[in-house]
Every structure is written in structure tokens, then in C-alpha cells.
Amino acid sequence: KQEVTQIPAALSVPEGENLVLNCSFTDSAIYNLQWFRQDPGKGLTSLLLIQSSQREQTSGRLNASLDKSSGRSTLYIAASQPGDSATYLCAAPVGGNNRKLIWGLGTSLAVNP
Amino acid sequence: EPEVTQTPSHQVTQMGQEVILRCVPISNHLYFYWYRQILGQKVEFLVSFYNNEISEKSEIFDDQFSVERPDGSNFTLKIRSTKLEDSAMYFCASSPNVAANTGELFFGEGSRLTVL
Numbered sequence: 001k002q003e004v005t006q007i008p009a010a011l012s013v014p015e016g017e018n019l020v021l022n023c024s025f026t027d028s029a030i031y032n033l034q035w036f037r038q039d040p041g042k043g044l045t046s047l048l049l050i051q052s053s054q055r056e057q058t059s060g061r062l063n064a065s066l067d068k069s070s071g072r073s074t075l076y077i078a079a080s081q082p083g084d085s086a087t088y089l090c091a092a093p094v095g096g097n098n099r100k101l102i103w104g105l106g107t108s109l110a111v112n113p
Numbered sequence: 114e115p116e117v118t119q120t121p122s123h124q125v126t127q128m129g130q131e132v133i134l135r136c137v138p139i140s141n142h143l144y145f146y147w148y149r150q151i152l153g154q155k156v157e158f159l160v161s162f163y164n165n166e167i168s169e170k171s172e173i174f175d176d177q178f179s180v181e182r183p184d185g186s187n188f189t190l191k192i193r194s195t196k197l198e199d200s201a202m203y204f205c206a207s208s209p210n211v212a213a214n215t216g217e218l219f220f221g222e223g224s225r226l227t228v229l
Contacts, residue, residue: 044223103156
């Protein structure tokens with residue numbers, strides 16, 4: 001059974017810091033892993049998707065890594081800005097079923113000017 | 114850029130009433146999903162739909178829930194008789210066919226359902 005855990009639950013940093021958000025999953029036979037951003041009361045914006053054959057994926061100031069053997073993924077945010085303040089969610093599929101996602105509770109990030 | 118659209122953005126209803134949430138998936142996508150998020154809780158899978166039938170559903174998706182693709186563009190979630198615990202944000206998602214599929218799901222902005 002796939003379970004996804006994210007730590008920390010909340011993070012508050014000054015603007016400009018580099019930071020790492022962590023996601024762990026129990027079933028390593030995954031097809032991919034997705035990171036999402038959610039602003040308060042809003043929808044789910046896909047940030048990065050890493051295929052099981054990849055070790056990392058980059059988009060702008062965001063870099064996501066995937067280590068299937070240890071059941072971990074990290075989201076690295078470089079030079080954080082107040083506009084990065086949001087909840088970051090990771091979602092892993094149920095084993096080889098790439099369409100049913102199991103979600104973490106998210107990390108609530110506050111970047112202070 | 115193509116996107117998934119959902120209506121309404123917010124619906125308030127009385128307990129026991131029927132609710133229909135609507136979604137327009139990305140036009141060339143073949144897989145459709147509903148997820149929900151109760152306030153302060155994890156996003157949960159409800160149902161996936163492919164080739165005009167349910168391909169998988171969770172324990173949450175009981176007889177009070179149904180999905181339909183009434184025409185070539187809309188994908189709806191119906192809750193037959195709403196309960197207080199159905200209050201949540203409901204997200205529709207779609208993904209392309211398997212051959213072209215990286216496995217990425219594309220989500221709408223959500224429909225917030227409040228049951229009084």
C-alpha cells in the first residue's frame with residue numbers, strides 16, 4: 001500500500017534562502033512522482049514530474065530529485081521569494097498504476113520579505 | 114495553453130440535495146479523474162474514467178456518487194444526496210493516452226462544495 005509523507009509540515013524562511021522540501025513514499029515501484037503547488041483555497045498547479053527512470057528534473061529555480069531505492073524525493077527551491085509562499089504537495093502513484101495518485105499532506109512554506 | 118476547467122467554483126447546498134460538479138478536460142486527453150480534499154486533509158482519489166466507463170474507484174466513491182461523460186467535452190460528478198461530510202474541494206483531472214503519457218495529471222482549479 002502506497003503511503004506518502006512530507007516533512008517538514010511547515011517552514012518559514014527569509015527571502016533569498018535556498019531550501020529543501022522532503023517527500024517519502026513506501027512503495028518504490030512507481031511510474032513517476034509529481035510535485036504540486038497549492039495556494040490557499042486554490043487549485044493544484046503541477047510543478048515538476050519525474051519519471052522513474054530519471055534522477056532529477058529542473059524548472060527554473062526548482063529542482064526535484066527522485067531516489068526510488070530509498071523511497072525519497074526532494075524539491076529544492078533556490079533563492080526563495082515571497083511569491084513562493086504556498087503549500088507544496090508531492091503525489092506518488094499506486095505502484096505501476098500511474099493514474100491513481102496518493103498524496104502527502106504538504107509542506108506549508110512562508111517566505112518572508 | 115490547454116487547461117482543465119471546472120464549474121461551479123463554489124456551491125453551497127442543503128444536506129440531502131443533489132449536486133452536479135462539471136469539468137471540461139483537456140480536449141485530446143482520454144483519462145479523467147475526480148479527487149477531493151477535505152479542509153486540512155490530504156487530497157484523496159475518488160474515481161478514474163476511461164473509454165466511457167469507470168476504471169477504478171475508491172471506498173469513498175459509494176452509491177451516492179456517479180460520474181458521466183454526457184457529451185464529447187464534459188465530465189461530471191454527481192452526488193445524489195449530499196451529507197455534511199461531503200463538504201470539500203473537488204478536483205477534476207485529465208491525462209493523455211498511455212502511449213503518449215508521461216503519467217502527468219493535469220488538474221482544474223477545483224469546485225468547493227459546502228453542505229449545510
